[in-house]
Amino acid sequence: MKKIGIVGAGFTGAVLAYRLALEGYSVDVFDSRPHLAGNCYSKRDKETGVMVHVYGPHIFHTNDKHVWKFVNHFDEFMPFVNRVKAIVKGRVYTLPINLLTINQFFDKALAPSEAKTFLASMSDKSIDIPQNFEEQALKFIGRDLYEAFFLGYTAKQWGIHATKLRASILKRLPVRFNYDDNYYSSLYQGMPRNGYTYIVEKLLDHPSIKINLNECFEYGHAEGYSHVFYSGPIDKWFEYKDGRLGYRTLDFEASRYHGDYQGNAVINYCDVAVPWTRISEHKHFVPWESHERTLIFKEYSRFCGENDIPYYPIGLAKEKTLLKHYVDLARQERNVSFVGRLGTYRYLDMHITIREALDAANIFLMAQDKGHDIPVFFVDPLQ
Numbered sequence: 001m002k003k004i005g006i007v008g009a010g011f012t013g014a015v016l017a018y019r020l021a022l023e024g025y026s027v028d029v030f031d032s033r034p035h036l037a038g039n040c041y042s043k044r045d046k047e048t049g050v051m052v053h054v055y056g057p058h059i060f061h062t063n064d065k066h067v068w069k070f071v072n073h074f075d076e077f078m079p080f081v082n083r084v085k086a087i088v089k090g091r092v093y094t095l096p097i098n099l100l101t102i103n104q105f106f107d108k109a110l111a112p113s114e115a116k117t118f119l120a121s122m123s124d125k126s127i128d129i130p131q132n133f134e135e136q137a138l139k140f141i142g143r144d145l146y147e148a149f150f151l152g153y154t155a156k157q158w159g160i161h162a163t164k165l166r167a168s169i170l171k172r173l174p175v176r177f178n179y180d181d182n183y184y185s186s187l188y189q190g191m192p193r194n195g196y197t198y199i200v201e202k203l204l205d206h207p208s209i210k211i212n213l214n215e216c217f218e219y220g221h222a223e224g225y226s227h228v229f230y231s232g233p234i235d236k237w238f239e240y241k242d243g244r245l246g247y248r249t250l251d252f253e254a255s256r257y258h259g260d261y262q263g264n265a266v267i268n269y270c271d272v273a274v275p276w277t278r279i280s281e282h283k284h285f286v287p288w289e290s291h292e293r294t295l296i297f298k299e300y301s302r303f304c305g306e307n308d309i310p311y312y313p314i315g316l317a318k319e320k321t322l323l324k325h326y327v328d329l330a331r332q333e334r335n336v337s338f339v340g341r342l343g344t345y346r347y348l349d350m351h352i353t354i355r356e357a358l359d360a361a362n363i364f365l366m367a368q369d370k371g372h373d374i375p376v377f378f379v380d381p382l383q
């Protein structure tokens with residue numbers, strides 16, 4: 001039986017392990033943390049009984065029918081729609097920017113076509129192709145909305161000015177000229193009834209899968225395996241020998257109360273004067289459960305130090321150069337593939353991670369069948 005090593009027990013590693021174990025491979029999964037599910041790890045808080053997303057809110061949403069069917073196979077997905085609120089200068093608005101946000105912010109009662117014309121009149125016409133986050137915002141929503149909702153939040157979240165940040169980050173958020181305040185524009189959205197850890201446990205529940213928690217995968221380990229899928233940080237594989245790729249990390253400050261703290265799962269604080277970026281109240285992620293007490297997390301973002309958990313890849317020019325260097329080194333490796341958010345240094349949502357892991361497993365199996373080389377990357381990290 002061929003032995004496969006998988007580094008990282010997040011969704012990428014777990015989906016790969018699941019698929020390969022079903023095809024008859026023996027799989028060893030390693031994770032340096034004491035738990036499964038990577039940054040999707042969820043567990044019940046002992047004091048309140050509330051299911052907590054330990055590394056911050058994870059809301060499952062996708063347009064990919066296959067991925068939706070796949071995850072529903074492992075747990076029941078309960079109806080949940082993320083309706084984010086934002087506090088700006090003491091007033092509450094709805095996000096993503098929609099007709100209600102525009103009308104409340106400008107104290108108007110515009111119809112959709114009027115709001116479109118109005119926002120177009122605010123657009124910075126001097127920007128042709130936006131080169132950064134700020135230009136993207138100034139072109140599409142104008143200075144007033146940009147400064148209220150994005151400038152401060154983005155400075156807190158990324159620790160750099162929005163002119164330094166890539167435009168693609170803002171493209172994650174739509175602007176709507178109707179009253180739809182669903183944060184995501186996805187066909188499918190929901191929350192797993194038993195939490196994300198439960199799904200990962202089920203994915204890995206196979207006699208041919210051996211789980212090694214609290215265990216760092218050392219370079220030398222690779223020799224015992226016919227192939228290794230590595231979903232840890234790409235620079236870590238090379239022992240950071242030429243420098244570290246920059247990430248943002250998050251700190252969470254927990255508090256417990258009786259009743260309902262903020263009446264919603266997520267409220268963003270866009271003013272730069274407020275030190276946290278958002279407050280999440282996790283019992284609102286599970287509206288089908290009822291809890292007398294509540295647990296909230298104030299979320300703070302900062303530069304990721306050597307012993308911190310990496311969350312968001314910063315991806316500035318200097319990181320791009322370093323990433324290219326590590327990608328070039330990686331391409332010279334044999335019998336290892338770099339996968340997932342950290343293995344390819346990309347900002348990935350859960351559904352993309354799962355889709356890519358399913359595709360990687362298929363490509364791997366096909367290559368094995370035909371005796372072809374296994375790709376070092378299944379997607380290009382430099383794109």
Ligand code: UDP
Pocket residue numbers: 086095149150151153154157169170172173268270
């Ligand atoms: N953003 C912002 N204000 C908000 C929400 C988001 O400025 O109230 C910006 C911020 O730069 C953030 C990006 O939009 O990093 C993408 O937001 P998203 O909600 O997708 O971030 P995530 O939930 O992944 O942290």
